[in-house]
Amino acid sequence: MALLEATGIGKNFGSTHVLKDISLSLEKGEALAIIGSSGSGKTTLLRCLNFLETPDTGRIVVDGKTLWDADDPQTHKESEKRKKRLHFGLVFQNFNLFPQYTALQNVMLAGELLAKERPDYKANRRRIHDELELKARRLLEQMGLSDRAGHYPHQLSGGQQQRVAIARALALEPDILCFDEPTSALDPELTGEVLRVLRELAANKTTMIIVTHEMAFARDVADRILFMDGGVVVEEGSAHQVIDHPREERTRRFLAHYST
Template sequence: MDQAPLVRARNVHKAFHHVEVLKGIDLDVKAGEVVVILGPSGSGKSTFLRCINRLETIDKGSIFVDGEQIGYQLRNGKLQPLSNRAIATQRSKIGMVFQQFNLYPHMTVLQNVIEAPIGVHGRSRDEAITEARELLAKVGMSHKVNAYPRQLSGGQQQRVAIARALAIRPTLMLFDEPTSALDPELVGEVLTTMRSLADQGLTMIVVTHEIGFAREAADRVVFMDGGRVVEEGSPEAVLENPRHPRTRSFLSRFI
């Protein structure tokens, strides 16, 4: 039997102020798979990503991560909302990297990375520091452990943010346009870090406009438009020979 998907979304709907942003999203992501979501601004990509770790509540449908329904629990045959504490526990298994780096400005690089492992996961300080140094080495930031965010470039801050997300030992990593706030010359260093993570088998869902990253690192590309999944398939299929006119129109801007 095939292994159950790590992420399973079914008929996911979400509206803001009566404007429907997600209109029935279905998506499976296997463990170890890298899925890149493309689409125009306003297509619902980032909203869907935020729904996966319950930063946004959904109005209809279901999302499961590693066998657990996000935000709900079945009790006595009925779905009941989870407490904030239980949701926080679910969220603690999902790493997320945002457009903005969201580093604590009053903490050093090392302090930023060890904050969650110690404060949320209860690891010892020595263990957290050892692992943080390993992660910072992995993202090429060993030389900046004692620096403060204001002393770093945007690309360096984003690589620290990736190390911080990895420090919780996530089963799933979500990237919400992680290079969109960077100057063009800094984009490459972050994408290189992400490609390295993909090569190591980390399960990743990446919302991005970086077509090159999708072509080189994705196992599957999903194109969203108008709150729906319009097309999905291998990078070769979607990027080189898209079937849907909307996908072709979108990709033509990058050629």
Template sequence: MALLEVEHLNKSFGATSVLKDISFSLDEGHSVAIIGSSGSGKTTLLRCLNFLETPGAGRITVAGETLYDGTAVTDEHALRQKRLHFGLVFQSFNLFPQYTALENVTLAVKLREPSKSKWAAIDAHGLELLERMGLADRAGHYPHQLSGGQQQRVAIARALALSPDVLCFDEPTSALDPELTGEVLKVIRSLADQHTTMVIVTHEMAFARDVADEVIFMDGGVIVEKGPAREVIDHPREERTRQFLARYAQA
């Protein structure tokens, strides 16, 4: 049974239609990679899933609970509750510079837990997450003391701290130097091995092919092709997909 279901999602900015009738589902423990050129709607789709943008129409369901049914959600408390279903890792880390790595990981959890007697357990869990990221010895470091790859791994730990149903990545390596990209992809690969449910917007085609269960190719705000990752990357059916992958191979 699908954990995430997206049905007929649409989003426009003024007269510009950015998402057009987007539908897909994702089983628990599976990952889907979303590929496509800049401006194809990939990031807007993630922002709609996380309620950082409000879709214009459609339906979003997680674990059988309808989070969006075409009606705008204006209550801030309700929005925060819906966002808890998703964790989002941004391109540019978005860590708080005044907080240590551990504080960045635990801040949101502590804000939801008024009882300070439970904060020690929250810190312990935060340290466990940093250890999973290979950063146990960096818990007390501030973002400016960390490499870009280390900052992104802290951001992944922060997203995991709230135990989201679905973990979303918005081109998590695009702001990194090539030598730092591998360490972040290694973490995401390990999450896939642990059957973390993930939506990954990426420009790393080989990574998408080898790690994701499915691939969605978007162009012009529509899903052009979707299917098993290796099938879509190695044997695309649609001409637009073939042209995109050929351009990528020549880059």
């Protein structure tokens, strides 16, 4: 059974049909890259999977549990949305770090907020805080940022900020890590820093969905590639097949345009 199964996902904004009957699956430990032109629906799809947008149609199942079914009102409860989002870690293209907190505090924040809801929090506050800090420091070390733990976002480069954002997403141990154009706000030198981290995560079999415009990275790292155009999945397959030997004319036109 796939870790993630999304079927028939549709999303409209007024009379604009942004997603049209999208279906995809993701195995545990797999890296899926989603490519396509601006406006093809890539980011909206990612936001629907993370419940930052509500799909109008379709079904989302994670690890055998139905998180969303457009035909089942029981899955529509607003009170359950935050719990559903915990299955996904999302890294935005513009970092979205809290400027008033250090790198370490940014990584720890979500865990601390969740911990306060535990019935044993008051009695074990110090221990819980120490455990969260230890985990956060280990994640920053994994990102190559041990010496930046006490720095605020404005004291960090764009690449460093994005690596803090990745550590923050990993801190809650999500089932699936999602990236929305993680290098689009970075210059080429800083892009390399972030892509190295993503390559390491892929090598460690982190389950990932990556919306990206980095074709070389997608070819090297993704187990599968999904090409979207006009709100539909046009082509899906291995990186070698989709990028090097595309079957569909729309895919070939996109890749030809991208390489010029």
